[in-house]
Amino acid sequence: MADHEEVESYLSEVFGKPVQLVRIIPMGAEPGEKELKGFGYGKPYLVDYILEGEMRSSVLSSMKVQKGFGHDTFADRAAVILWQNAAFNSLPRHVRSIDAGFFTRHGSLKSAGDADEFFILMDRVSGIEYYRDLDRIRDASFFHQLDVDRALALSDYLVYIHSQKHGDPVLYHRRIRDLVGSGECIMGIIDSYPKDYEFYREEDFERLEKKCVEWRWKLHGMTHRLCVVHGDFHPWNIMFRNGVDFTVLDRSRGEYGEPADDVSCMSMNYLFYSLQKYGELKGEFKELFDRFLENYLTKSGDFDVLRCVQPFYVFRALVMASPLWYPGLAPDVRRKLFKFIDNVVEVEEFDYRDVNGYLKG
Template sequence: MTDSIQNVESYLEEVYGKPVSVIRVVELGGDGEETELKGFGYGKPYLIDFILGGEERSAVLSSMRVQKGFGHDTFADRAALMLWQNYAYERLPRHARSLDVGYFTKSGKLKSAGDADEYFILMELISGTEYFRDLNRIRDADIFSRLDIDRAVALSDYLVEIHSRKHDDPVLYHRRIRELIGSGECIMGLADSYPEDFEYYSRDDLERMEKECVKWRWKIRPNVKRLCVVHGDFHPWNIMFRNGIDFSVLDRSRGEYGEAADDVSCMSLNYIFYSLQKHGRLQGNFKKLYDSFMQNYLDRTEDEYILSCIQPFYAFRALVVASPLWYPNLDPEVRIKLFNFIDNVLAGDRFDHKNVNQYFMRK
């Protein structure tokens, strides 16, 4: 343990240019016990408490788990993402700040970038509670208040703000739409992750769905003026609320710019997903959240066209929550309705956000 602590201290001294004394290193989400750093580099986030210049500070060190698929297969894939995160996190309002990007050497040392074995990112520690816990409370305990509506609207307002920042780069817009369909993290990558013998959505279903999404790519591709600042993975696990509507966001993904429909579909699909688990349809308090979030966004942006390009983004997000890999214990009826949702949404030219329940039926 002494060698591990010394490695961390040496790294932090390289980052800050001053003497550092590490108090403890614990795995986030663990039992709070101090830990060896032997497992560093394999996807676990660690909280580091240390003293710098007589002041106690905290930081979070994390790396990507080595895994096949989803575009993270190689060292270069993971290094590129970490380097981008270090650059991009501080460029998004309210996002947790990256303090440094570094790598692990083959000897287990941590360095702030040639003799690299795996990259990691060091970020500031953000206080708060993950937003999905609010949704769990509403689903499981049926406890709901005006604050829940206010938070949905605050999240919608946030997207209104960042999506107003446009970017002129037609080639980049084409790439973002292309990656929605073909990236290892998106539609085709998710399709590849489904079991060969999956009973609820067969290989033929996945092939048909992919072909429909390719058609959508060519429909959306000309809309290059829609390129804007995005979060890229705007779901309830990446949002930390504190008091009231004060929040921060985590883990933006897949590029600084993209299509606004990506963020809007990501959050709103989660309201649908939770409501399906509780009611088997969009109704009750989750419908209130969905309607508040969507209507506020549409009213403030006047972006009615988003309803004509959100379809493949909804397909992507529904593939995630319907996945037996990510949600192995999901009720089969919920899973079936999500696949119906995918097929029906892709079949329509304009998404009817006021009549979502029509999309859950087999047609």
């Protein structure tokens, strides 16, 4: 991390006015808090500073240097940061990016050619991550009307952004190709699994990949579906404040894509939490799953999403079943996630009224 003076100088350059840096502290879990999600990319820092006599806060974040998930090289990570800086501000309700820059090899921050790693500077937003609501429902069985209202608000949000279509077949083909073959998605997640994994063997992954390639060609002609998407619409990327007021974070992998991506990402989390509590889709989480999807289908009129969502569910379930991303998950939940994967990838139309049927066999 750059020193105090370097950060202060960088902020003064960005805002074109003198900035007095107050503090830089790492952001993360509260002391003693146990998080289910055990793996992440970068470490964000909270930056407090004074600009024109006003106290302000921003978040400075870079990507963790690591192998895998398509982030192996400096150029891979640079592409993500530069895209985020350009794309965050074009999506309604998304946290605002202020700037993208570089850490140089000498520890300074600037926009220059001797970059060593990229970072992004964003507004700090208030609120509580949505996953904490789902934790409460799972752990304390405390469920009320606001939980339903929030699920509907998230569904309405997707209806709105997905209504903004974009006519570019090449972009649609790329998003579907990346879903199957990129380092961040299906094949990259599969490569991160341990060899001879006890719940799913190499031959199982090979068979699954072949089925997903078939899905790539099933979706190849659906280019008219290309629209504005978030791309990583899960409960860790949503900050709620009072009522149904929220901000989204960290949109991913492109401004446009297949609407089934966002729909699967959120609805899969309702199933995921229900599996942890009940071993099936049941109770409060079934109500959230049903209301979220039914509201989306009714208001968007996009029932074709049920014929496109299968490989996206495979991707999300592979992440959730992963011992790298969710190391503390119960074995029975992993087994049911793989059963869900095996069954969903085979059906031509997803039956959201019989999700538990995909957990059997």
